[in-house]
Each structure stands twice: as C-alpha cells, then as structure tokens.
Amino acid sequence: MPTALITGITGQDGSYLAERLLAKGYTVHGLVRRNSSTVRTRLDPLFYDKDVYNERLFLHYADLDDVTTIRRILHKTMPDELYHLAGQSHVGASFEIPESTCQFTAMGTLKLLEILRDLPTPPKFLHISSSEIFGRPDESPQNETTPMRPVTPYGIAKAFATQMTTLYRDSFELFACNAICYNHESPRRGESFVTRKITKAAAAISLGLQDTITLGSLDGRRDWGFAPDYVDAMWRILQQPAPDDYILGTGIDHSVEDFLAIAFRVVDLDWRDYIQQDPRYLRPAEVNRLLGNPSKAKQQLGWTATTQLPEIVRIMVQHDLRELQP
Numbered sequence: 001m002p003t004a005l006i007t008g009i010t011g012q013d014g015s016y017l018a019e020r021l022l023a024k025g026y027t028v029h030g031l032v033r034r035n036s037s038t039v040r041t042r043l044d045p046l047f048y049d050k051d052v053y054n055e056r057l058f059l060h061y062a063d064l065d066d067v068t069t070i071r072r073i074l075h076k077t078m079p080d081e082l083y084h085l086a087g088q089s090h091v092g093a094s095f096e097i098p099e100s101t102c103q104f105t106a107m108g109t110l111k112l113l114e115i116l117r118d119l120p121t122p123p124k125f126l127h128i129s130s131s132e133i134f135g136r137p138d139e140s141p142q143n144e145t146t147p148m149r150p151v152t153p154y155g156i157a158k159a160f161a162t163q164m165t166t167l168y169r170d171s172f173e174l175f176a177c178n179a180i181c182y183n184h185e186s187p188r189r190g191e192s193f194v195t196r197k198i199t200k201a202a203a204a205i206s207l208g209l210q211d212t213i214t215l216g217s218l219d220g221r222r223d224w225g226f227a228p229d230y231v232d233a234m235w236r237i238l239q240q241p242a243p244d245d246y247i248l249g250t251g252i253d254h255s256v257e258d259f260l261a262i263a264f265r266v267v268d269l270d271w272r273d274y275i276q277q278d279p280r281y282l283r284p285a286e287v288n289r290l291l292g293n294p295s296k297a298k299q300q301l302g303w304t305a306t307t308q309l310p311e312i313v314r315i316m317v318q319h320d321l322r323e324l325q326p
C-alpha cells in the first residue's frame with residue numbers, strides 16, 4: 001500500500017486527511033513541530049489507537065525551516081505522496097506576523113520543492129493553496145486562470161508558494177499540484193477563526209456561559225465548505241494521471257452575517273441581541289468577496305463539495321454545545 005507524508009498533520013485538514021488516508025490503507029507519516037506540550041488534540045483518536053499509532057501512523061519532529069531534517073525524513077520514509085498543508089493559516093494574524101508567515105508559507109514551500117528536485121524518485125506533491133491569492137479579483141467566480149491579486153501577507157505568501165509549485169512542475173518535471181482551497185470549516189477549526197468563534201459563542205450564550213460576541217465586519221462574503229469533503233479532493237488530485245491545479249470550493253457564497261444567523265438559529269436565538277462590533281477586529285486590508293468555480297474539479301476529479309453551509313454550521317454548533325455542557 002502507498003505511503004504518504006503530511007506536513008501540518010496536527011491541523012484541521014491534516015488530521016482529517018490522515019484519517020482518510022489510513023482508512024484507505026496508507027502508511028502515514030506526519031511532520032510535527034517540537035513545542036513544550038505534546039497535546040495534539042485533533043490526532044487523539046489516532047494517537048490512542050494501538051493498531052494505528054507507531055504501526056501505520058508515524059510522527060516526526062521537524063519545523064518547516066529544518067531543511068536537513070526534512071530531507072532525512074524524506075529519504076527514510078520514501079513517501080509516494082507528499083501533502084503539504086503546514087503553514088501559518090490565519091489571514092488576520094498574517095498582518096501581525098508577516099515575516100514568519102512568509103518564512104514558513106512561502107519560503108517553507110520553496111525549500112520543500114528544492115528538496116524534492118534533488119530526490120532520485122520524488123513523491124507526488126500537493127501544495128494547499130488558498131482563495132486568498134485572488135485578493136480583490138476582477139472576476140467572480142474565480143477559476144484556475146483568474147489572475148492573482150493578493151492583498152494580505154497570507155495571500156501574498158500563498159501566491160508565491162502556488163506559483164513556485166507550478167514553476168517546479170513545468171521546469172523540473174515534478175508531479176506538483178496546487179489545491180486552491182476556499183474556506184472550509186469543521187468542529188476542528190481553530191478557535192481564533194471567525195466561523196469557530198461564532199459557533200462557540202452561539203453554544204456558550206445558549207448555555208448561559210457568555211453574554212455577547214464581538215466581531216469586526218459582518219459584510220465579508222466567503223465560499224464556505226466542509227473540511228472532510230476537501231481532504232477527499234486533495235487525495236483525488238494526486239491520483240490523476242498528470243499534475244495540475246484545481247479550485248476547491250462550493251460555488252456558493254454567504255456573508256459573515258448569514259453565518260451568524262444560521263449558527264444562532266441552531267440554538268433558537270437571534271444573533272442581533274448578542275452582537276457587538278469592534279473596529280479593532282477590522283483588518284488593514286479586507287477581502288470583500290471570494291467565490292470559487294469548482295467546475296474543473298467536478299469534471300476531472302469527479303468531486304463536489306456535498307455538505308452545504310447550514311449543515312456545516314449545525315455540526316459545528318452541536319459539537320461546541322457538547323464540549324461546553326457541564
């Protein structure tokens with residue numbers, strides 16, 4: 001059975017992807033950062049499964065900066081497929097820490113590509129790009145040929161990594177692909193992201209644990225999908241006969257206000273009674289609307305984002321209710 005290496009295995013997508021690949025019979029290796037805690041909550045179900053952890057799932061310490069270590073891990077594990085998910089993934093935070101965002105997301109990807117270029121039999125490579133590369137696009141919905149006009153440090157770093165991935169495919173014959181992902185959510189979404197902040201607040205307010213929710217702009221529109229659907233598409237991209245780039249989105253957009261309304265409806269509350277807006281949560285440059293055209297993924301990968309926003313929000317709020325209930 002094939003072997004995969006996942007960077008960012010402890011994240012939302014990495015944990016779902018690891019589960020998906022293990023279920024398909026893969027041996028999975030994951031890069032993890034060394035830090036002061038070994039708590040990796042999203043991997044708990046796999047970590048505590050004696051038939052899986054250190055049997056078919058192996059974790060290796062490496063920061064994206066540890067080029068020598070990553071090269072050694074690649075030589076040792078010889079994966080057939082490399083899913084590159086690691087990076088500073090928060091757009092707002094990228095204004096606070098633009099240097100490390102670019103160091104890991106942009107340069108980290110280039111360093112990986114450089115290692116692959118030197119391997120005698122490089123694995124198939126998938127870089128997880130982002131709709132933020134389009135910034136304020138001239139066309140809507142966006143497709144694989146829409147020009148990149150990023151307006152955030154995160155978007156600029158992802159645009160660099162995306163173009164490097166395409167360049168290394170064209171120049172060095174690597175099987176290197178980009179999954180240009182629109183926002184995707186789940187109960188495993190980090191708590192600093194607006195979507196999870198909303199579902200957690202709806203649950204906490206309904207349980208009497210919180211009084212209000214404070215947000216920035218409610219006008220931004222995003223194409224929100226379900227993370228487990230998206231990791232399925234990631235796998236499909238690397239099973240194609242030739243490397244290519246794909247837009248992964250639902251083709252439907254909603255506003256932050258829509259998201260709020262759906263979340264509070266799950267707990268029979270009206271969001272307008274609890275909202276506070278604070279300009280401190282506004283970003284120096286906002287992306288107003290991003291909407292993907294996933295036609296190519298549908299035609300070539302046979303993939304569609306099946307879980308729609310109301311269902312995604314319901315799953316997230318119900319998860320948060322279970323977590324918060326005393």
Ligand SMILES: NC(=O)c1ccc[n+]([C@@H]2O[C@H](COP(=O)([O-])OP(=O)(O)OC[C@H]3O[C@@H](n4cnc5c(N)ncnc54)[C@H](OP(=O)(O)O)[C@@H]3O)[C@@H](O)[C@H]2O)c1
Pocket residue numbers: 007008009010011012013014031032033062063064065084085086087088089090104128129130131181182183184185190
């Ligand atoms: N979710 C979305 O809506 C979305 C949309 C478009 C693109 N993306 C991209 O898709 C990828 C996965 O997203 P996600 O939602 O799963 O993000 P996430 O939950 O924030 O996970 C990010 C992962 O990257 C790891 N990481 C960060 N910096 C690292 C470094 N310097 N060295 C090694 N590992 C590092 C994190 O490790 P720790 O656990 O140690 O922090 C974590 O495992 C990211 O690249 C993100 O930018 C996501």
